[in-house]
Amino acid sequence: MLDDINSEASERMAKSLEALTHSFNKIRTGRAHPSLLDGITVEYYGARTPLNQMANISVEDARTLSLTAWDKSTIPNIEKAIMKSNLGLNPTTAGEVIRIPMPMLTEETRKGFIRQARVDAESARVSVRNGRRDAMAMLKELAKDKEISEDDERRGQDRVQKLTDSHVAKIEKLLTEKETDLMEI
Numbered sequence: 001m002l003d004d005i006n007s008e009a010s011e012r013m014a015k016s017l018e019a020l021t022h023s024f025n026k027i028r029t030g031r032a033h034p035s036l037l038d039g040i041t042v043e044y045y046g047a048r049t050p051l052n053q054m055a056n057i058s059v060e061d062a063r064t065l066s067l068t069a070w071d072k073s074t075i076p077n078i079e080k081a082i083m084k085s086n087l088g089l090n091p092t093t094a095g096e097v098i099r100i101p102m103p104m105l106t107e108e109t110r111k112g113f114i115r116q117a118r119v120d121a122e123s124a125r126v127s128v129r130n131g132r133r134d135a136m137a138m139l140k141e142l143a144k145d146k147e148i149s150e151d152d153e154r155r156g157q158d159r160v161q162k163l164t165d166s167h168v169a170k171i172e173k174l175l176t177e178k179e180t181d182l183m184e185i
Helices: 002-026 072-083 107-144 150-183
Strands: 041-044 047-050 055-061 064-069 092-094 097-101
Touching: 002 107, 002 150, 041 072, 064 072, 072 097, 107 150
Parallel strands: none
Antiparallel strands: 041 047, 055 064, 064 097, 092 097
């Protein structure tokens, strides 16, 4: 029973870390990375389709992404979707290849991205703490119903707290790495 509560809390906290990593991938640094375009969808035959399902995305060099659309008629729609994505990217088409140069980040945009990263990290911390709160409530309920002893409740609370502390430390590590990455010129 205690293991079930612990594994459920661990699973929720791991999902918070995964979501944080996903949101950090959307924050662009000065380097080209295909995951930067993950959130972009393109209008394709009346349906919103993820860009990575419509084109091959590769890194041409450190500051340029290269896109090759599988259906050549979608190139104008892909360009529009990239421009509307709020990433500050301006694609250029050379025949069948769309090149996306990564603009240099100004000090102001770097600080804005760091602010966004901190907000995302705080959301992940809150999510981890919510997982802890729910696990603690389950333990208290079990102790109240006399399904576990007070000692088991205390051990379970200690395990959940250690789990929480380790996930918060991982969030801090990810945030520090992202901040360092963003401040790199």
